[in-house]
Amino acid sequence: MKWSFSIGRVSGIDVRVHASFGLILALGAVQWGVPHGPGGALFGILLMVCLFACVVMHELAHSLVAQAFGCTVREILLLPIGGVSKMEKAPEKPHQELIVALVGPLSNLALAAGMFLVAGKTVGAVGLEQVLKMPATAPSASTAFVWLLGANVFLALFNLIPAFPLDGGRVLRALLSMSVGSRRATRIAAGIGQLIAVALGLMGVFSGNLILALIAFFIFMGAGQEQAEEVAKTVLHSLAVGDAYNKYALTLAPGDQVSRVIDFLLTSYEPDFAVVQGNRLLGVVTRADVLKALATEIEDVYVATIMKRDVMKVDAARPLDEVRQEMMEKEERVAAVYRDEAYLGLVSLEDIAEALLVVGFRNRQEERRKAVMAG
Ligand SMILES: [Zn+2]
Structure with a gap:
């Protein structure tokens, strides 16, 4: 993410801070600086840095437990409103999601409980109620302690909404x-x-x-x-690539010329054409390639000279969500679908988006039908 910088790595996870976090430091400085002068401002900043460490702990708890369940956590991003753990693969089983979600707030509660055990008396003397009006209290170690204890209880309760x-x-x-x-x-x-x-x-x-x-x-x-x-x-x-590729796509032979593709472009909505010889895929010609050839070439060139040869290969049995993810990561718009060694056809990101709409519609119909039967 732009405007963020790395502050370290824990267990392979990049911990980053968003620049706007500076606003929170400023807020701390103002809140404590106005009633208590420059020393108070410094105290406010230190307090916010400690709060920030508690948020990091909270996010790390989520991330490390998710890792233990086999998920990949790419980074933790700290924003002024809290932290976000970016997972490439989120926990799938409900009990795993439950545990991953709970350990964040629980880590704050555990810290608060630990602090209370260490200095229950101090907290009792100040009163938790006072914590909310804390900036009025003079900066001191015990003030910081009580404030952070209250902040951890708040972090836990707020996140459990x-x-x-x-x-x-x-x-x-x-x-x-x-x-x-x-x-x-x-x-x-x-x-x-x-x-x-x-x-x-x-x-x-x-x-x-x-x-x-x-x-x-x-x-x-x-x-x-x-x-x-x-x-x-x-x-x-729930869908495999084999269910989403275009089975009736028009194909080209390597000896076809661009003028033939233009006929295709004018009579079909297909944006990409596979160039095949027998059952073998040689490459892919896209609408954009053809338009570029039209603009720059004087002669009617063969499609083999303008096609893209290294096309991403995917197996027909792979789930669509996985393939979509990989295509977006590799910035490929089109992939070739194979069953074992046999080439089946092309699938594009647009095809996948279409499959999503169609199945989403069918599922809603199905649920409505069930609801009517149940009602
Ligand atoms: Zn959380």
Whole structure:
């Protein structure tokens, strides 16, 4: 991500901080600096750095447990509103998702409990209620201690609100998918998340708490996005590439000339043409290649001279979500589908997007049918 810099690696995971995190440091400096002068400002900054370490611990807890379940975690990104663990492969089984989601907030609670055991008396003297009005208290080691204890309790409780993309939303989805399946679980959890977001948003607006309103907005957007991604993932996972490639595609022979492709372009919607000899794929000619040849070549050249030869190969049995991921990573728009050694046809990212729409539509019809029967 742009505007972020790496602060280290833990267990192969790149830990990065977004530049806007500086805003939080500034906020700490102002909050404590106004009542207590320059020393207070420095205290505020140090406090925010400690808070930040607690957020890192929270994200690491998610990531390390996910790794233990065989997931790949690419990076942890720290934003002013909290951390995000970017996983290439998220946990699939509900009980794994449940544990991965819970360990983040639990790590904050464990830290808070540990702090309480060490210095329960100090905390008792200040009173947790006071924590909320802390900037008024004079900076000291015990003030920092109590403030951080309160902050960890807050981090845990806030993240357990059952609304995507907060951990509580994932916990809810994992619990639901144990009984109603992953797709419905996501829809119900996302719906609940959006309801809570609206409630928080209204609370924020009416109490004049703009930060709360802003957080509610992010939760609302996150819930919708999570649902769209989950649907795409489950639908594409249930399909193999062999179900999505174009079986009736027009093909070219290496001896065909560009003028023949132009006929194809004018009479079909196909954007890519396989150049085949017998059952062997020699290369791919795209609409863009043909248009370029038209613009630059004077003669009617053979397709073999303008085709792309190194085409990405995929096995027909592989799930679509996996292939889509690989194509996006390698920045390939088209891949050649093979069953064992036999070439079957081409599949493009557009074909995959189309398959997603078709299957999504069928699933909704199916669910409506079931709902009607049940009702
Ligand atoms: Zn978390």
